[in-house]
Amino acid sequence: MNGSSTTTVKKWAILAASVGLVYVLVRHRYSLIGQVRRRIFLPGASNPIPFKQIEVLTTSQDAATQKIIKELKSQCQSLQVLGFDCEWITVGGSRRPVALLQLSSHRGLCALFRLCCMKQIPKDLRELLEDDAIVKVGVAPQADAMKLSHDYGVGVASTLDLRFLAVMAGHKAEGLGRLSHTHLNFALDKNWRLACSNWEAKQLEEVQLNYAANDALAAVAIFQKLCRDLEPRAFWDIRPLTSKDWLPKIQPFLDVDFTKGFSIGLSSSNASGCTVSSSSPMTAKSKPKKILVPDRQYCRKLGTQSKAFYDNCLLQAPDGELLCTIDRRKASWYLNQNLGTHIPGETFTVRLNFEPAGRAVGEVGRYYQTPKENQCVVCGRRDAYIRKNVVPREYRRHFPIVMKTHTSHDVLLLCPTCHQLSNVSDLRVRTKLATKCDAPFKHGDGMVKYHEDPILRSVKSAGKALTYQSEKIPPARKAEMHQILLDYYKDCNEITDELLKEAANIDYRVENDDYCQHGEKVVQMYRDKFGGLIELERIWREHFLLTMQPKFLPYLWNVNHNADRLEVRASEGRVDNADLLVAGLEAKANIGSKLNPNP
Template sequence: MSTQATNRTKHLAVLAAGLGLVYVLARHRRSILGTLIRTCNLRFPLNLNHKRIEVINSVHESQSVIRELKSHCETFKVLGFDCEWITVGGSRRPVALLQLSSHKGLCALFRLCHMKQIPKDLRELLEDDNVIKVGVAPQEDAMKLSHDFGVGVASTLDLRFMAVMAGHKAEGLGKLSKTHLNFVLDKNWRLACSNWEAKQLEPAQLNYAANDALAAVAIFQKLSADLEPRHFWNLRAVKFDVVRNKIEPFLDVDFTKGYAASLALDRASSSSTHVLTAKPKPKIKKRQQCRFLGTQSKAFYDNCLLEAPDGELLCTIDRRKATWYLNQNLGTQINEQPFTVRLNFEPAGRAVGDVGRYYQTPKENQCVVCGRRDAYIRKNVVPREYRKHFPVVMKSHTSHDVLLLCPSCHQKSNISDHKIRTMLGNKCEAPPFKHSEGVCKYTEDKELKRVKSAGKALLLQGERIPSPKVAEMHKTLLDYYADETEISQELLRRAAELDCRVENEDYCQHGEKVVQMYCDKYGGLVELERLWREHFLHTMQPKFLPELWNVNHNASRLEVRASEGRVDNADLLVAGLEPVVKDSTTNAC
């Protein structure tokens, strides 16, 4: 075939392919266009300059708008959420304006001050836990709506959680909008404090209120994309279900409490921090409000081998423990690489089943969530505040629940733990926060405080106090110190140094009470362990867990020990396991 004929054939093939493509595009143009529009809507934030504001003053006006909002939520189950109110004479008035916005640019402004009640279909939308209501500090607005109108707002999400998860700063709505949308929200205090109960709202007020709710949705879209990074040519929308699973632990959680709990736990675990780096950290001249992790150029897992006298592998241990066996003449070094110690005595137990194989398997020095290897912190999957109240047999071997996380994943995990603590606090009537009623170990005795104040005031400022007040203070002191007949310097010093604290009879540590309740009512401590392990798997979705890591690990370990007669029935009952039935010729425990 000639070259000319070959070129003609190629041209015809290209033309045929082009015509075929045009035919497909023409025939399926509606579905393709719809897919592209939906993709762009879900992947790229909406344009805040092209919005539609609907102001609702009555129940009748609300019906069509709420139907439209619900239809928008069928494709993207997220609404921007915000509230406005006024303060008169230092007292807050009921919520005047409720803002709900969709990803399609619709913002509905419900003037609750004119409606006087929440319409039924609006109440259903707010209480629908499948629709996420996003904003900054939305829990505070939800509490105000609950207090003022008796409506619950389900599935609120503080956008600062998403920012932290995506590796960004936790900022206010204005800064989040500027950083992630390059859109400047008008945060003029005169608008924020304007009259939201006015007969008719000004255009500036409408824009202010609508932009806050619309920006919240757009920021959610942008941060969702940051949580699932991909190449710019990949136009597939971020799967909402994937994002929902990641943010599920932070729904209805107060960011200030959750974030503070995370930082407190980070400080508590600072001694467990390992950061592998060759470069020293620069000195910080200005005091920061965040915590810097200490550095330690040492791997956490040494993976030294410990063998029984016959050479059977028992477990992997760290170098320090292996050296201890040698220094105590309890073992003999067999190999240098890997460092291997063989015991000189028969151990209490051998490796049995998957439980035993777990302890035999070498562990990687990396974050079990993301795989990062240069920095990590030990994470107690079952927190110490619970584990320390377990019986010795259940807290003596806890390495299974000590995993390595990088600083970022560690903080995210600690924040998500706040929700489980709160749930356990409610379930076991054991509030997890110190400011909660009945939790403080000590209370302040009012009478002792009055005596101490009188003694301190007279001791330091006695000459400046009016005579009638001095006489009153003298009476307070002599009534308390009934054996004394006059006020002396020694008496004033004793009064000024009084300890006003008294033990709270109702005090019980959160962890202690939760452990006791699980022992008595909720199936034993293996159920509490399982709860925390499943929570960790669900929230963090670790990709690099050690082989044979299992949510039922301790139950299996105790069953092995029970079969070997190395655990008491009392401990099995506390764990929630069936006691071992002894031979009829022996006395039961």
């Protein structure tokens, strides 16, 4: 090999090595930058926040306090997220007001507000906490927000439990300490003695300040890491995170309690979601509790379906025009009932022997003609899926018949993980509907159909005891029971067998006049006051699109599908005006009345 060839080979080798080095540096930029920063700024430490700046604030009107709050707001302009946590003490088994509030930015500034010294929330701090454009992240932040509201009358807007983000990114839902260790390789000090230390002390120790600051700082760092996991980028893409990247995904989980969210999600899906019991790490502020999180290895055992849901058989009119695609079972039913004839071909096809009520018209008709894919409409997963009712059945069941039939448009396939997340996100809409329609869905007076009358209950208890256990009851207690019965049955002067029998069988439940079924009340309010049931359907469909951002929706799936379908029926005279009015299609009903003055 001559010298020229050798030089060329060396040049190519150097070029290849350079390209490889650039790839490694860019691909692992976050890890390498973090390592360099830790080496330079905190030698020997494993800290994901090397630029940590802790500011302790003790007065509400001090210029330094105003300056730090202003700086926090300024740093939120590039990333609208704050780490959020609170500390307090317990005396004699009773919780004292929140003593310390921690807020941290993604740039390492952590402000420790000693509320026990301030006695009130500064005006600028109150505005920051109530700003719904800035997300406050942590583990169980809703609990801390409720304590602040109770103790100081301040609302904390847009709280996000990091466990929601972990689940969405395909990780385990863990406590803050485990999340920090797993995703930041940083061990938070969770010693219970430190967590239970005196946060109202005249002077906080250095170890207390670091403990409090690290929790809030780690929360922001975990948020950033999970957001990158949620939407992986190409190795050369070094753009910073923006709210457009993550806000639409977390919107449904803002201000939602993680454990309650998953519990309600499971109950609404008939336990078809996936559940795994997991214990939160024990802290000074909470006892271990069971939480429900989705996990793929368990999901496939619980209510999932792996065989094809859509058979995409063809149903034809007598003249051969395609009406819709149907499943094999329904196609076979038409044949068994002698209502159709099997047409040989590559796709299983049934041609009806009678003229159907309607034909495929417009985009509505083409939607039903189009074959559907057996995959999760959100992520495309094909090995396991669960049916998702976009408009929940608790509402749909109270719709008129014409809007309850042909609802396959709102039954979509989701993989177990997406199905569970979708159910949890539904909680936010249910809460808004409950408030707007005065239709509570949580445990409360409005959800209890019967109240227990304590007097009637004691009468029943006394009657049963004296009837079946009279010999074993001490005389003094028996006299008390006799008096309970005589006080209730005022017209009786003595205890008889008939009276005991009546008392033992008395019903101590009293019907609750305030009882309302959430779904029925919401449907009634939208039917009568809020624009019709088409509007209620639209709310749920737009919510599904916004929160889940499905990438594989069936062709021609449409937010206004039912409105279009009813308009087609109205043009063919196949729907009552009363149903059109209930749906909210008043204009179509008026047109129908003019065309058919004497129906």
